[in-house]
Amino acid sequence: MASGWAPDGAVQDQIDDTIMDAVMSARARLPAGESETHCLECGDAIPEARRLALPGARTCVACQSSRDRRPANAGFNRRGSKDSQLR
Numbered sequence: 001m002a003s004g005w006a007p008d009g010a011v012q013d014q015i016d017d018t019i020m021d022a023v024m025s026a027r028a029r030l031p032a033g034e035s036e037t038h039c040l041e042c043g044d045a046i047p048e049a050r051r052l053a054l055p056g057a058r059t060c061v062a063c064q065s066s067r068d069r070r071p072a073n074a075g076f077n078r079r080g081s082k083d084s085q086l087r
Helices: 009-029 046-051 061-069 082-086
Strands: none
Touching: none
């Protein structure tokens, strides 16, 4: 259903573009280049299978899993208090 001057399917086109932008952004953040042979965090050897599957790997599976579990915005309160919004 179009709204105003927007053509049919405009909302779906916007959703598709948003998803494509997110995918391209994630791909751009992937490591590239030659992988490390040893983890930069713990010093353990990075298995060759991981280095081949993920070019540019810098950490072992255990350290990367630990990093992935950390909240991205740790230490920031983005909600604010209701009292400060009422003043």
